[in-house]
Amino acid sequence: MLPDDVARAVSHYLSVADRLLPERIRGFYVVGSVALRAWRKGRSDIDFVAVVDGDLAERDMRRLALLHKVGNLPAAWQALVRARPNIPGTLNGVFVAAGDLGKPVTQIRPLASHSGPRFRRRHGFEANPVVWKVLLEKGVTVRGPAPDDLGLDPEPGKLREWNLRQLHGYWATWADNALSGKPRRKPLLPAHRVAIAAALSPPRLHHTIVTGEVISKEAAAEYALGTFEARWHPLIRLALAHRLGVPASADASVSDPRRLPRLVGEFIRDVIASADRQRS
Template sequence: MKHVGCSVAPRDYAAWRLVWKLCPVLPEDVARAVSHYLSVADRLMPGRICGFYVVGSIALGAWRSGRSDIDFVAAVDGDLGERDMRRLALLHKLGNVPAAWQALVRARPSIPGTVNGVFVAVSDLGRPVTRIRPIASHSGPSFKRGRGFEVNPVVWKVLLERGVTVRGPAPHELGLDPEPGKLREWNLRQLHGHFATWAGRALSGKPPRKPLQPAHRVAISSALAPPRLHHTIVTGEVISKEAAAQYALETFEARWHPLIRLALARRLGLPASVGVDASLTDPRRLPRLVGEFTLDVIASADRRCEGV
């Protein structure tokens, strides 16, 4: 689906609601969350956020209400002092009050619908992405100064090709440089870095956990990320985790198919019929299985790169 965004920047919530009625680009839940977030931003830092672009699952056509977060890239005008940085940290909290409240009401251990993203100087947008130093970023409960994982070749490619403009010029007018020549290398480093480390921990018997989430749930929610990176390494295109499930079913051995289908069902919030495979029903064994699958994906990516 092609997105056509609005570059209007009204200052209050009622005006934002009018914008989304006139320009129905985003799902209603997303429009409401972004409206609230930017209305808070404009009160805390009037006139400073001059560009706001939605990326992630929304841009890739895979956003799920009540399950997905809302990812953005924001362009900030001018230098930010200490007071401004404190206000950005406050924005992270106040801007996500609706999502936190809904999670509390529904007694969920996670907070879907959280507005997460990275702030960069508008003057840096034309620089090669790996040379941009983020101003700040926030994801989940974490606020980081001077860092932002989202400033990378994958997100910048999505921003340039599919990003939804909420405020500011369209992405193709920003002079973005996603550095396509570094795309394969960056994804391969992620597999050998973060995901290989994750797999090692899963296989060690001490798999990674998250607050209020058991290890087997963390594991199954991570299972589709490695084949997603594998797809980008092979094709040069970025896809959603849902699309990565189909790709994985077509690419990897049949022994992994029950795990892939379970991961997709969990992501979609659907019941999964996985037969009698004990490794998929035993919470103690599931992280190890995901770890083994991850290492198989990494080995496959290495073979593909050696054959190029």
């Protein structure tokens, strides 16, 4: 069952989708923080997997790009009213052809995807072993058959290595940039806020590498506190407080915003080194 705010956002999104692409969206499943029971109003996005009847022609692609803008207008309006630089509550997801659902997930070529401000054709990062595992085990059905009846193949044998590749790819580059004084940025958000928000994702991957299970960022914070050295605990607690939207307890080691991106980079490097030790 969806939280009321999520249900309203999804209903609006699908009503727009059905006007732009009549009878084409045959399945719609909510994954991410909602499925993991960690969705936070005003802080979390809404992640989905949509199943499309057939392929998408050029006209369909243009309409799908428009859907991302019009379908997310309520979230954008709320962010504007509250003067927020980001837009929580945005629906982000991947569109896959119904005929491809039975393929191993790493062999699926998505039709398109929505992520943040971007619409991408013929690409979708979300078609991966982690998202497909969540979809199969915990996905919330809004439209279409239950996930158990979709014939999904999350490729569990590739789950561990896929997470290791993410750590050594995206997150190693993130850490390198932060340690070189060029941390990743987002429009209208200071670098230290971006860094704090990033701190809990690598421990999530680490947990999946160790246990084979997928957890929320909030659960990853608790896992990290019990797994990594005490010197990282103030940073982890700060990231958890940021995630929950509550005041963080004062700690001198994380009080300087200018140092936070580098500190997060150092932490990510430690997480990667620990994950590599799990491989041996």
